[in-house]
Amino acid sequence: MSDGLKFHPLTAQRWPDLVQLFGSNGACGGCWCMWWKRSSADFQQKKGAPNRRSFKAMVDRGDVPGFLAYEGGQPIGWCAVEPRERYSGLARSRSLAPVDDAPVWSITCLFVKAGHRRSGLSRAMLEHAKRFVGERGGRLIEGYPKDPSGFPGANSMWTGAASTFRKAGFSEVARRTPTRPIMRIEVAGRS
Numbered sequence: 001m002s003d004g005l006k007f008h009p010l011t012a013q014r015w016p017d018l019v020q021l022f023g024s025n026g027a028c029g030g031c032w033c034m035w036w037k038r039s040s041a042d043f044q045q046k047k048g049a050p051n052r053r054s055f056k057a058m059v060d061r062g063d064v065p066g067f068l069a070y071e072g073g074q075p076i077g078w079c080a081v082e083p084r085e086r087y088s089g090l091a092r093s094r095s096l097a098p099v100d101d102a103p104v105w106s107i108t109c110l111f112v113k114a115g116h117r118r119s120g121l122s123r124a125m126l127e128h129a130k131r132f133v134g135e136r137g138g139r140l141i142e143g144y145p146k147d148p149s150g151f152p153g154a155n156s157m158w159t160g161a162a163s164t165f166r167k168a169g170f171s172e173v174a175r176r177t178p179t180r181p182i183m184r185i186e187v188a189g190r191s
Helices: 012-022 040-045 049-060 088-092 121-135 162-167
Strands: 005-009 066-071 074-083 105-112 140-143 171-177 180-186
Touching (some): 005 121, 012 049, 012 066, 012 074, 066 121, 121 140, 162 180
Antiparallel strands (some): 005 066, 074 105, 171 180
């Protein structure tokens, strides 16, 4: 990874950069980072433009659902990270049900632009997520990566790889399915 990597919260002013990064498909099949924010049926019905409009409306009203990674002034990565309660899909998931009552922030997406994958960008975004969450008063971050037996296609790895989370200092706190651990790290908050 280059030393010229910069991170910026997603704001309304940076929305065009997210669109540039995600492309016309909204990253993965019209997702626009709405998979964990909708019911499965609602998500399927609103793939594409409706998801894009919903996500943009959140950003336009001042929500900061994560941050972008830039290299040479160009967007090359996206990390979705917010308090867990903003992801209704996590609340409905049996395999990703809360481990305890601790307030956590959840990393639900690590999107890396083609040509930058397997470069260390996901780990760099996980490292930055610690600062991002800490600056906003969060103390715990969870991730829900894949722990595959073989390397699946890049589209199925949008939650990250367990090995990358481990390298960034996350520890497994639960595993209710063979391929999806819940991983967590404690971060320093604001002083």
